[in-house]
Amino acid sequence: MYDAFHPGQIWLDTEGKRIHAHGGSVIYIDGTYYWYGENKEKTTGDNDIWTWGVRCYASKDLYNWEDKGLIIEPEPDKPESSLCPTSVMLDRPHIIYNRMTGEYVCWMKIMHKDGVQTETVMTADNILGPYEMVKEGLRPLGMSAGDFDLAVAPDGKAYYYFERVHSETICADLTDDYTGVTGYYSTHFPHLCPPDVREATAHFCRKGKHYLITSGTTDYFPNPSEAAVADTWHGPFTVLGNPHVGDSSNTSFHSQISCIFKVEEKKDLYIACADRWLPRLQHLEYEVYGRLFRKHFDSDHHSDNAMKEMATYLKGYSFRNTSIADYVWLPLRFDGDMVYIDWHNEWRIENYE
Template sequence: MKQCLITLALVLTFSWGVQGQKKAFEPGELWLDTDGTHINAHGGGLLYDQGYYYWYGEHKDHNSLAQVGVNVYRSKDLYTWEKKGVALAVSEDPDSEITSGCVMERPKVIYNEKTDKYVMWFHLELKGMGYAAAKTGVAISDTPVGPFEYIRSYNPNKGKWPMNFNDDWKKDYVENPSLEWWSDPWYKEVKEGLFVKRDFNKGQMARDMTLFVDDDNKAYHIYSSEENLTLHIAELADDYLSFTGKYITLAPAGHNEAPTMFKRNGSYYMITSGCTGWDPNAARSFKSESIWGPWEPLGNPCIGEGADLTFNSQSTYVLKVEGVEDRYIFMADRWNPKNHIDGRYVWLPIQWDGDRPILEWKGRWNLED
């Protein structure tokens, strides 16, 4: 027994350091904060601000409904995280769009230099409506830890056509066309804007999402739309609180969700997933020389054992490590639908094969590897 305890102590010291400070990433393992509690920030994203990283994510209980809101954690080294509280809390007002029991997913926060505000966007589903609302919500704060003030929700780009939409496709929408889903005629209609036209007057569907701020401080909202069949890339207004009406469709009928976006050497990249509910699937990747496309599919970025299921995880964000050239971290969730609070995190370094991102499983790694 003494030998077992000594071995366990050595393992804990190796992983966490002599004073409890974590020294490496261990994908899929329990990740404790400085209070010794498993980090509860699912579907999250990171913000770097004045020497600290801030990790925003969904507070999960035993199901997927929002009971608390969006948690925020802070770190200097990306290994050790201190919980700073609830950045955006659910409302006690039963008439609020973010009342307890709604769905608040994939929160992302960006900083606006012009307004000196921190802006959070997230996928919002209204209480009691399942996933029918397909909205995106926005909140604002004076500090990165909040509290964030909820402003409103959108079905984006109401009354606007995508920039890459053919004029010939802007014909009247035929409601409930007698087309079998996944048939060749149906694929053709989706690619020619079947669902864009359906939702033109009320605004587009917006589910899984991420945010991206370019070098010129223009911000973009990337979301899964059209019944999760097509990705949209939409430009945000200068204050990051609304849409300008400029947007494109990406991979129509490709059935992508969980989008991430990042930039390397002047090129834009996306890593996404397929749509299989809580079950993992093979990741996808794309590259473009312009954020407005055209976007080139690069295939599954994962290699090795577990690649076909993205190592039992689903993408949520890609972080560019501050102060280190060409260092990117792929962030993903390993969902646990039987007990959502026990969802784990899979962070992996992005490697490169020319201009193609590569993900390979590493059970333990650090930034110096």
């Protein structure tokens, strides 16, 4: 039994097995938290398996998680399916509840081998499924859609924040059933190319403000996060900078945020949930990597030299074995509109109001 968070350390479920809920999110339902995400247990780097379905866990205290199994099963015998773990890359499932339809709606990013990125949408009457396929091959607004987050307003209106691949961030209104987009959207954070383009968008609301925390685009290699704030769902957003305090490696504490949620029983406690995709990299290697990454960002013009140096430095490192990826859960701290994330080797919910 756990009684605290230990960021970056191996996190086991109540059966003593590694938790596999990567790139996902946490949803609170009737007194229980559900944490779901990519099941990476078979993604060892020596096979073609990217994600073996979507797994979900349940907890009352956020420390100890019971495995509820695969809520979306893979379809290994259907190579044409967006759920086939060897034909496509299934990433970042996000689930929201539609109180008007009584359904849970799950969106998943699907990267095809030809580089095209689409969305798959499924629905269920229960958070744990079974989920039924609604849409495959969806190109929202006719765009190639990358990492994303879903959010629901108090009045039931839903929004979809996604990376228009290697271009900009889009905020699009969802249809009333949450399974598509209406056509109304806004654009944010335009950039010429990776690694500057923002991905891994995580949205949350606090005291009437809308926050987006994003990552640069460097595959599984971590980079500096960027926070932005706005007064409305569609912005405009003001960039606040890197929220990670004292991060000498400039790699968001060697992690990438997948979601941010508010702890229900606490007055003002928000938790940033991040994946540490490359736990075997040592701190010194992260430091070197961070310096090379900053070298690119400090340039007056875009250059591939720093990225090539990073690739050379990390040559031979197996970054496809995500079956051993860990988690970094940390509390958010606020000073006015600014949001900060401090490192804690160990921390407890009970220490917050």
